[in-house]
Amino acid sequence: xxxxxxxxxxxxxxxxxxxxxxxxxxxxxxxxxxxxxxxxxxxxxxxxxxxxxxxxxxxxxxxxxxxxxxxxxxxxxxxxxxxxxxxxxxxxxxxxxxxxxxxxxxxxxxxxxxxxxxxxxxxxxxxxxxxxxxxxxxxxxxxxxxxxxxxxxxxxxxxxxxxxxxxxxxxxxxxxxxxxxxxxxxxxxxxxxxxxxxxxxxxxxxxxxxxxxxxxxxxxxxxxxxxxxxxxxxxxxxxxxxxxxxxxxxxxxxxxxxxxxxxxxxxxxxxxxxxxxxxxxxxxxxxxxxxxxxxxxxxxxxxxxxxxxxxxxxxxxxxxxxxxx
Amino acid sequence: xxxxxxxxxxxxxxxxxxxxxxxxxxxxxxxxxxxxxxxxxxxxxxxxxxxxxxxxxxxxxxxxxxxxxxxxxxxxxxxxxxxxxxxxxxxxxxxxxxxxxxxxxxxxxxxxxxxxxxxxxxxxxxxxxxxxxxxxxxxxxxxxxxxxxxxxxxxxxxxxxxxxxxxxxxxxxxxxxxxxxxxxxxxxxxxxxxxxxxxxxxxxxxxxxxxxxxxxxxxxxxxxxxxxxxxxxxxxxxxxxxxxxxxxxxxxxxxxxxx
Numbered sequence: 001x002x003x004x005x006x007x008x009x010x011x012x013x014x015x016x017x018x019x020x021x022x023x024x025x026x027x028x029x030x031x032x033x034x035x036x037x038x039x040x041x042x043x044x045x046x047x048x049x050x051x052x053x054x055x056x057x058x059x060x061x062x063x064x065x066x067x068x069x070x071x072x073x074x075x076x077x078x079x080x081x082x083x084x085x086x087x088x089x090x091x092x093x094x095x096x097x098x099x100x101x102x103x104x105x106x107x108x109x110x111x112x113x114x115x116x117x118x119x120x121x122x123x124x125x126x127x128x129x130x131x132x133x134x135x136x137x138x139x140x141x142x143x144x145x146x147x148x149x150x151x152x153x154x155x156x157x158x159x160x161x162x163x164x165x166x167x168x169x170x171x172x173x174x175x176x177x178x179x180x181x182x183x184x185x186x187x188x189x190x191x192x193x194x195x196x197x198x199x200x201x202x203x204x205x206x207x208x209x210x211x212x213x214x215x216x217x218x219x220x221x222x223x224x225x226x227x228x229x230x231x232x233x234x235x236x237x238x239x240x241x242x243x244x245x246x247x248x249x250x251x252x253x254x255x256x257x258x259x260x261x262x263x264x265x266x267x268x269x270x271x272x273x274x275x276x277x278x279x280x281x282x283x284x285x286x287x288x289x290x291x292x293x294x295x296x297x298x299x300x301x302x303x304x305x306x307x308x309x310x311x312x313x314x315x316x317x318x319x320x321x322x323x324x325x
Numbered sequence: 326x327x328x329x330x331x332x333x334x335x336x337x338x339x340x341x342x343x344x345x346x347x348x349x350x351x352x353x354x355x356x357x358x359x360x361x362x363x364x365x366x367x368x369x370x371x372x373x374x375x376x377x378x379x380x381x382x383x384x385x386x387x388x389x390x391x392x393x394x395x396x397x398x399x400x401x402x403x404x405x406x407x408x409x410x411x412x413x414x415x416x417x418x419x420x421x422x423x424x425x426x427x428x429x430x431x432x433x434x435x436x437x438x439x440x441x442x443x444x445x446x447x448x449x450x451x452x453x454x455x456x457x458x459x460x461x462x463x464x465x466x467x468x469x470x471x472x473x474x475x476x477x478x479x480x481x482x483x484x485x486x487x488x489x490x491x492x493x494x495x496x497x498x499x500x501x502x503x504x505x506x507x508x509x510x511x512x513x514x515x516x517x518x519x520x521x522x523x524x525x526x527x528x529x530x531x532x533x534x535x536x537x538x539x540x541x542x543x544x545x546x547x548x549x550x551x552x553x554x555x556x557x558x559x560x561x562x563x564x565x566x567x568x569x570x571x572x573x574x575x576x577x578x579x580x581x582x583x584x
């Protein structure tokens with residue numbers, strides 16, 4: 001076996017941030033394994049494949065076919081299997097999106113490979129791959145050691161590793177691979193942007209409201225404006241999603257989204273264990289709540305005890321003034 | 326039409342402890358059907374009400390999981406099946422899929438498998454894709470709406486991804502995983518709960534399913550399991566009035582370079 005294969009993702013006409021993270025970490029792991037670093041571009045991602053060379057890949061594979069224009073499990077797994085056949089990777093790295101979860105688990109099953117989903121760390125220890133992943137809403141951190149001799153598919157949580165630094169002079173050879181007679185059994189009939197889509201998972205700043213706001217009107221009067229002043233997204237606790245104040249799309253927690261922004265402001269959120277599960281790895285957590293005993297204060301970096309209805313308008317104004325917005 | 330719904334029993338919340346042998350201690354926490362699986366069950370029951378046939382609630386676990394299977398029957402599942410064997414205690418998601426796939430093959434007449442997008446304890450979402458590949462069936466995951474389901478024919482769904490909605494079609498048999506938005510699960514009536522209280526679902530073991538130890542061995546060995554590192558001790562921002570507190574808070578946020 002041969003090193004590390006990174007499955008590339010594109011955002012517009014550039015490599016996705018997660019791909020730069022994976023190329024950075026992949027380089028390090030390939031060196032530790034004594035192998036090389038390859039990148040795989042499937043379908044339209046081919047357009048940015050060459051960029052992987054700037055970010056550390058030694059070899060680039062592309063697989064393109066009309067059936068790969070859109071994601072299908074069958075299409076992407078077939079493309080990945082072609083690259084596995086060409087490169088024989090010890091470790092296959094991809095990000096942890098819904099689509100990559102669909103893909104990674106299918107690929108690992110077909111390969112009889114090891115699988116880790118939502119990895120936050122990967123190491124080579126005595127020649128074996130070791131991966132760390134949280135479970136139980138982040139209350140349990142598990143480290144697994146994989147048997148050598150079988151490949152491992154690792155889906156990595158975003159923002160787990162620093163992004164590779166571009167080396168403009170560096171490049172890597174590109175090999176085009178083909179897949180024979182590709183007829184995916186699922187047919188994508190349309191792809192539509194989600195109305196009012198919020199990609200909370202990618203937001204650097206999130207302002208979340210909870211029942212402490214009192215009612216739906218207060219939520220919309222106070223939370224989105226603060227999020228906007230900060231250039232962030234707005235979230236909601238399960239309680240107020242279940243009460244119909246805010247769409248499910250915004251829910252942070254065990255049964256909603258898991259987020260890890262650099263700043264997380266929880267306003268009028270008590271901090272139920274299932275909420276903490278979705279945000280406890282945020283870098284800086286600010287809690288604003290009138291109950292000084294609220295569990296949210298136990299994990300907060302900064303706490304303000306007070307009425308959210310009084311504090312939030314002041315905070316929005318102060319931030320606008322200080323950031324000149 | 327025969328729909329199988331795969332259910333996992335999970336602790337109601339994740340305030341679990343870790344035993345010295347690294348197994349999870351969920352002692353004292355109520356056990357429930359994994360939330361996403363409850364939506365899967367509701368979806369299966371609704372389509373069964375429309376098309377007739379069977380909807381089988383299937384679970385892998387010890388005998389106390391029968392409790393959740395009975396709840397599934399009270400909600401409207403027509404059949405229940407427990408896959409139970411001492412060899413099933415430490416399954417990883419792909420091995421669990423191998424057990425379920427063997428049972429689904431043994432059932433023989435299954436058109437559609439529905440399950441939740443992930444369990445709230447393991448959270449990998451790997452079970453449904455692994456099951457589909459093992460059965461050799463197409464998969465549609467993260468489904469937020471079923472647009473069409475024709476017995477012996479087509480399954481057409483909306484997949485609700487992070488920022489797009491895909492409309493996807495495939496032929497049955499297939500494996501589908503669902504998200505929370507798809508429906509509103511019903512509460513079983515007290516009468517129905519009483520009616521199924523003594524039902525003992527059939528139990529199939531590894532031997533019944535023709536599974537060997539090699540089929541069930543995890544691909545990785547758990548070497549460490551710890552609680553998350555404690556967060557650095559926080560600071561309560563004090564002041565004579567709200568305006569002062571807010572000013573101090575923004576000072577700190579600038580100092581931490583997070584705004």
